[in-house]
Amino acid sequence: MIDWVWLAVFLPFVGFLINGALSFVRPKATTAISTVGVGVLVAAFLVALAVAAQFAGLHAEEPILVPLWSWLPIGGLDVTVTFQVDALSVVMLVMVTGVSTLIHIFSIGYMREDPGYARYFAYLNLFVFFMLTLVLGASFPILFVGWEGVGLCSYLLIGFWYSEKANADAGKKAFLMNRIGDAGFLIAMFWIFKETGSLAFDEVFRQAPLILAVGGPTITGITLLLFLACTGKSAQLPLYTWLPDAMAGPTPVSALIHAATMVTAGVYLVARTNVLFAMAPLSSWVVAFVGALTALWAASIALKQWDIKKVLAFSTVSQLGYMFLGVGVGAIASGIFHLVTHAFFKALLFLGSGSVIHALHHAYHHTHSHEDAQDMRNMGGLRRWMPWTTGVMWIATAAIAGVPGFSGFFSKDEILATTFARGHDNPSFFVFWLIGTIAALMTAFYMTRLMLYTFHGPNRTGEAERAHLHEAPWVMTGPLVVLALGAAIGGVLNLPEIFPAGAGWLHEWMQPVTASGDFYRPLAHLPIGTEWLLLAVATIIAAAGILGAWRFLRPAALVPVREAAPETGLQRILFRKLYVDEFYDRFIVRPLVWLSRYVLWKGVDSGVIDGVGVNGSARTVRGFGAIGSWLQTGQVGTYVFFFVVGVLLILRAATRI
């Protein structure tokens, strides 16, 4: 079955082709479109499960390669389209296809009335195709194809409602910010090829420890460039600002691409290349540092956002920070563990918010009102109309806030515990642990704030609209319930060591992938007492965040958007997202535009290339033409005269020898 893993990749591509064709000829055939769109995903998920089951039975230490065809045979480089099945890619394969299937099903309800229904499913299928290429590719170029492909789909889906300029701009912003990172990826690839003469994972990871010095400038440079690519794709400081804007796309897209799968590609890349990062302690430290800082930075902004999706977007950035902290301190399995649990609870949160937005949108649609259907100040008390959504959202909130027993508690705790353990080698990791813990407190706080303002307290939607509020159809709540199950019990994948049975399953599972990296930085083990202490701290932090929000926030005091007063002081700074966008605009975008317009366009392009190059060569030719034309008198006598003079000169020259 493993040899058939390509089926999981190409089924979504077939779905893309069919839905893409339907979007031109039968855009209204919703039944056919949803059948194809969801059908290929279900099939891909089944293939993924079969592959995973067989792989689990093999206990393979080496990755299983599935070569398909030779793509770029150039001299000494032969890039083959090869898929790699190993412990890491199997986890990603099952997670991506599973979550994608649920979100596809949810989309049937959410996008039903959209005129671009077929186009939407075509893009979504295409995204899954590229995402699976990314996680299954057995070499850097194949991974890069998927990497760029998911970026393309992200762009297409952020700007899905492209008739509004803000949405199209958000798509462009995401695309451009990712280009910065991708430049790093490309240079890293060239560098790797120069050093090892290969781009296939198995070859590179076997060669690198043999020929590169541990901690040397080469390996550090390569890994830092790779991490630059990760900061773009996974929205870390300083390239994170595209992700909050990416919320302009449809909400299921935010759930799938901008929370559960695509943005975790950076974490996957670091985990995949963990040998290289393990050989470069400085790069690993940078990864952990950026991760910790981003976790705190984004969590603080999320504290004061009013748009329900913006809160979740910054929460995503913050949680991605945790994952990078995890892989940065060498806890590869823990990073992937958090990636998986995050996929469950963040997809659930986004889909839940989608269900809320869906309800408000319909209510406002009925009354022809143009209120903002995403602003939490227009919500409140929705639990009366949406009991299912409220229930599953609370489960997800418990998971992300780290309530003991829920999945996020275990995964986040593992990352923080490993960070704490690393503190014995390098005290700066104690600081990272502290930052992560403070961010965890903020996480619990802003998530409870979101829940309170959305589902509790009095309703602020409006008198006329209230009658039209309703729970989402089963096709939307069904996936929510399944995801809630995952968010609640996902922790069993990797229980901490204090549990007598079944502890560290994912850790064991990932052993073949992480072993060579662990050779360079063995994971430190905490004494059982410290482990219990950290668990207690995490519990207290989660409780403090939730109870603090419950105690200090007053949903009853909120007013709808149109009556709300603007924020002041620190609240305003947080609401305006720490003015990072303004900062970038002022110090990067505007100078760049100025440079482009006045130096590159008016100076280089118009002046040098057009002026000297194009028009200058034309003027030169015309000048010579004028001389020639002036010589052409039409008088035979003149010609003969020059002829005779010429002959005399030649004769003179010839006779002087």
Added chain:
Amino acid sequence: MLLGPALGVSAVLFAIGVGGVLLRRNAIVIFMCVELMLNGVNLTFIALAQQLGPDGQIIVFFVMAVAAAEAAVGLAVILAVYRHQESVNLQDLNLLRG
């Protein structure tokens, strides 16, 4: 024998031809001057053939044949130009001025 005077005469003939081509304006006169130059060169060939073998004489025959053909074509062209322009004065014929 007599090589020097023969070459001298041919040089004079050639120079007169060149001068005529440069200075005269009537196309027919210029044409005759060209013939003069050709014959000046022919005389050189003949004179040198006395010492260097018969190759020069053969070339003279070629030159005479070409000159005859040239005279035929040239005179026809001049006649055609005259019909067209009512003139054989080269200064009036400047249609190709750039």
